[in-house]
Amino acid sequence: MRAMTYDTYGGPEVLALTQQPRPKVGPGEVLVRVRSASVNPVDWKLMGRGLDAVMDVRFPVVPGWDVSGVVEAVGFDTPEFAVGDEVLAYARKDYVHGGTFADLVTVPVRALARKPALMSWDEAAGLPLAGLTALRLLERLEVGEGDTVLVHAAAGGVGSLAVQIARSLGARVIGTASERNHDRLRDLGAEPVAYGDGVVERVRALAPEGVDAVADFVGGVLDVTTAVLADGGRHGSIADASVTQAGGHYVWVRPDGAALTHLTRLVEEVALSVPVARTFPLEQLAEAFRVSMEGHAAGKIVLRVSGD
Numbered sequence: 304m305r306a307m308t309y310d311t312y313g314g315p316e317v318l319a320l321t322q323q324p325r326p327k328v329g330p331g332e333v334l335v336r337v338r339s340a341s342v343n344p345v346d347w348k349l350m351g352r353g354l355d356a357v358m359d360v361r362f363p364v365v366p367g368w369d370v371s372g373v374v375e376a377v378g379f380d381t382p383e384f385a386v387g388d389e390v391l392a393y394a395r396k397d398y399v400h401g402g403t404f405a406d407l408v409t410v411p412v413r414a415l416a417r418k419p420a421l422m423s424w425d426e427a428a429g430l431p432l433a434g435l436t437a438l439r440l441l442e443r444l445e446v447g448e449g450d451t452v453l454v455h456a457a458a459g460g461v462g463s464l465a466v467q468i469a470r471s472l473g474a475r476v477i478g479t480a481s482e483r484n485h486d487r488l489r490d491l492g493a494e495p496v497a498y499g500d501g502v503v504e505r506v507r508a509l510a511p512e513g514v515d516a517v518a519d520f521v522g523g524v525l526d527v528t529t530a531v532l533a534d535g536g537r538h539g540s541i542a543d544a545s546v547t548q549a550g551g552h553y554v555w556v557r558p559d560g561a562a563l564t565h566l567t568r569l570v571e572e573v574a575l576s577v578p579v580a581r582t583f584p585l586e587q588l589a590e591a592f593r594v595s596m597e598g599h600a601a602g603k604i605v606l607r608v609s610g611d
Contacts, residue, residue: 306405307588308363312352315589315596323365326401326409333384334376335392335410339428339582340403341369342604343460347592349399359398366588367403367606368395370410371418371427381412389418391567393431393558404588404606414558419571424610426577429460429603434566434575436541436556437465437518441472443552444516444537448473453506453514453531456521457493458484460603461541463578465518466493468566471574474516477509479524484601487578498524506531525549578602 304325309317328334346366348354371391374384384390394403394410401408418427446452452469456462457478469476470492478493479502485495496505506514506527513533519525522542529549532538539552547553569575580602583591591604 304406305585306365307367307585308365309350310363312350312355314351315347315592317350318589318592320586321363323363323405326407328376328378328409330379331381331413332378332409332411333374333381333390333415335370335372335390335394335408336375337370337372337403337406337408337608338424338610339371340367340606340608341425341429341432342588342591342595342606343368343432344595345432346402347596350592361398361400364399365402365405365408366399367405367408368393369428369431370394370403370408371424372408372608375407383412384415390415391418391427391431391563392416392560393435393556393563395432395558404585404608406608411558413560414563415560416563416567419567422567422570422577423579425579425582425603425605425607428605429577429579430464430566430570431563432556433461433603434464434468434577435559435562436461436554437468437520438562438566439556440518440539440541440552440554441465441468443554444518444539446472446474446516446518450474450515451510452476453510453517453528454478454493455498455517455519455524455527456480457488457495458601459520460578460600462518462520463487463491463602464575465520466491467575468569469518471569477506477514487601502527503530519543519546525551579605581605582607
């Protein structure tokens with residue numbers, strides 16, 4: 304099968320299009336024919352050895368953790384899915400090796416959800432990691448009806464989903480973003496504020512008594528978080544572990560098919576949509592990584608691996 308791989312740590316230049324063996328399908332797994340796979344910053348951070356202390360790596364690595372596609376084969380004892388089912392998954396394994404930037408990938412059934420018919424393959428590939436990350440942090444913060452929530456980096460791939468999920472939970476959402484993305488945030492149901500100098504005052508103008516919860520999806524904003532948080536408020540981050548020293552939660556998302564199914568139901572209820580910023584063919588993964596590294600994409604970056 305075709306796969307984008309790297310056999311040494313480095314930047315996008317270490318990626319190559321190679322031929323790899325067809326994956327073996329273990330018990331409790333399915334083999335997915337990849338239609339689309341989305342890029343996440345963790346993909347190139349792992350490649351650059353940024354998380355070397357966290358996960359074992361087996362070269363050659365096929366990167367990629369997000370996938371949408373069609374079940375091509377099933378392993379022993381997998382009654383939940385059948386050949387031909389359209390699925391999506393956050394397909395992270397316990398070590399870095401056989402990822403989703405390839406024609407085929409094996410996925411444990413516990414990580415899979417069924418793809419809603421109204422979602423494109425690109426949108427479905429963009430949902431799992433970002434959506435589960437947003438959902439997990441909001442759940443840790445116990446966001447609910449009547450809360451006022453500040454979302455840092457609200458226009459990003461994870462933040463834009465967090466805005467919509469928080470709104471579905473009945474929360475009022477204030478979101479930081481550059482001014483060019485303010486109209487988009489309003490469309491998602493958030494009250495936008497520009498980040499940078501004066502952001503504390505701008506948030507306080509909208510929430511004079513402080514916000515009930517802060518969800519940080521960018522890092523480096525703990526001072527802003529603590530300055531706008533109401534007494535007894537909750538906060539957490541996916542990008543800054545130091546929040547734990549200030550009473551916050553540091554969240555690392557896990558594969559969870561049941562939670563992903565919850566997100567697909569929100570999609571079906573038209574309460575959640577996945578913005579796709581750019582698409583690339585499989586062989587242009589290096590360029591897709593470079594765009595992701597720039598950090599300015601307003602939505603998900605997606606690889607189109609196969610199609611009709």
